[in-house]
Amino acid sequence: MKSEKLSTLVARAGSMADSNGHVVPPIAMSTTFARDGEQRLLSGVDYSRDGSPMYPPLEALLSKLDRGVAALVFSSGLAAAHAVLMSLRPGDHLIVPQACYWGFRKLATQFAADWGIALSLVDFTDNSQLAAALRPGQTKLVWVETPANPSWEVTDLREVVRLAKGAGAAVCVDSTVPTPVLTRPIELGADLVLHSATKYLNGHSDVLAGALITAQLDERWQRICTHRHDAGAVLGNVEAWLLLRGLKTLEVRVRRCSQTALELATRLEPHPALHAVLYPGLASHPGHTLARSQMDGGFSGMMSLRFAGGEAAALAACSKLRVFVRATSLGATESLAEHRATVEGPASRVPRDLVRLSIGLEDVEDLYEDLLQAFAG
Numbered sequence: 001m002k003s004e005k006l007s008t009l010v011a012r013a014g015s016m017a018d019s020n021g022h023v024v025p026p027i028a029m030s031t032t033f034a035r036d037g038e039q040r041l042l043s044g045v046d047y048s049r050d051g052s053p054m055y056p057p058l059e060a061l062l063s064k065l066d067r068g069v070a071a072l073v074f075s076s077g078l079a080a081a082h083a084v085l086m087s088l089r090p091g092d093h094l095i096v097p098q099a100c101y102w103g104f105r106k107l108a109t110q111f112a113a114d115w116g117i118a119l120s121l122v123d124f125t126d127n128s129q130l131a132a133a134l135r136p137g138q139t140k141l142v143w144v145e146t147p148a149n150p151s152w153e154v155t156d157l158r159e160v161v162r163l164a165k166g167a168g169a170a171v172c173v174d175s176t177v178p179t180p181v182l183t184r185p186i187e188l189g190a191d192l193v194l195h196s197a198t199k200y201l202n203g204h205s206d207v208l209a210g211a212l213i214t215a216q217l218d219e220r221w222q223r224i225c226t227h228r229h230d231a232g233a234v235l236g237n238v239e240a241w242l243l244l245r246g247l248k249t250l251e252v253r254v255r256r257c258s259q260t261a262l263e264l265a266t267r268l269e270p271h272p273a274l275h276a277v278l279y280p281g282l283a284s285h286p287g288h289t290l291a292r293s294q295m296d297g298g299f300s301g302m303m304s305l306r307f308a309g310g311e312a313a314a315l316a317a318c319s320k321l322r323v324f325v326r327a328t329s330l331g332a333t334e335s336l337a338e339h340r341a342t343v344e345g346p347a348s349r350v351p352r353d354l355v356r357l358s359i360g361l362e363d364v365e366d367l368y369e370d371l372l373q374a375f376a377g
């Protein structure tokens with residue numbers, strides 16, 4: 001059979017028909033695994049920090065979806081990001097986008113300061129800044145997130161790869177928001193892909209998980225594997241099972257969220273309560289053309305609204321929402337709304353008039369009506 005399409009791969013996630021007739025895998029809870037009288041492992045697995053029997057179907061699927069050669073699951077998205085940072089050595093140079101998930105920017109900044117890594121924060125909407133920041137031979141890693149939190153800036157992956165490779169640096173793309181349904185960075189030349197699997201991959205607000213997918217089995221990947229094992233940032237067995245189940249509906253969820261988000265963004269853009277709707281699917285978004293060229297059939301369910309009446313209007317609208325849940329995170333079945341500056345705290349650089357929306361699977365008319373009544377004074 002020629003290689004299966006993404007919808008077939010995810011629909012069959014973990015499906016099997018074992019000797020007991022199970023169609024979905026049972027949850028294997030053992031943390032330790034027996035040896036025979038000659039000290040041989042009965043199952044090939046020794047201890048669950050080495051890798052649980054729950055991982056192979058999950059990691060094989062994630063690797064295929066992102067067109068990599070191997071994948072690892074972690075206890076969270078940031079645990080996966082930390083493993084990538086741990087593959088650097090003192091004296092290396094790291095480039096991180098100014099616009100990205102704030103938790104990662106905070107982690108990378110502290111990590112670099114503590115471990116002697118040179119760090120540059122760069123505006124990725126201007127490739128000349130990246131070109132100027134690269135230090136051939138010293139820059140070991142360029143981090144990318146696209147579309148990026150919370151303005152949904154789009155980064156030109158092909159161009160970043162071209163510039164980074166020219167300087168001998170690897171590229172790691174946080175692809176949490178587009179998921180492999182909409183963008184496959186390895187096809188565009190990236191070396192590593194990261195997902196907070198807590199978001200769309202699981203999709204039900206009930207699992208904290210991370211994943212890394214690699215384009216090659218190199219020394220960096222070996223260091224990452226060793227770090228997961230030695231530091232124990234492994235995923236629990238129940239979480240692995242839930243993630244596999246969530247993945248089965250990934251494609252339909254992402255496409256539906258993207259469709260609803262585009263419809264809502266288009267309807268909301270002219271609304272007088274807003275001075276901007278930030279969504280890469282809108283022709284007015286500065287990254288729209290680029291997004292069309294590297295996102296496949298949708299622009300995700302993530303958008304941000306900026307209120308003409310400033311912070312007070314943004315907070316007032318949030319307080320009136322009835323269908324949207326006021327909560328952080330993204331990529332779930334239920335739509336979420338958050339005043340991002342409140343969530344990020346006093347050091348946040350996010351404009352205080354901005355509300356971030358994660359569009360879920362509800363009917364578009366219910367979501368639209370909820371927003372209209374929340375905007376009404």
Ligand SMILES: Cc1ncc(COP(=O)(O)O)c(C=O)c1O
Nearest residue numbers: 076077078101174176196198209
């Ligand atoms: C784009 C992005 N990357 C990474 C993370 C971190 O993932 P986790 O919360 O699973 O550690 C988040 C969390 O919000 C995120 O939005």
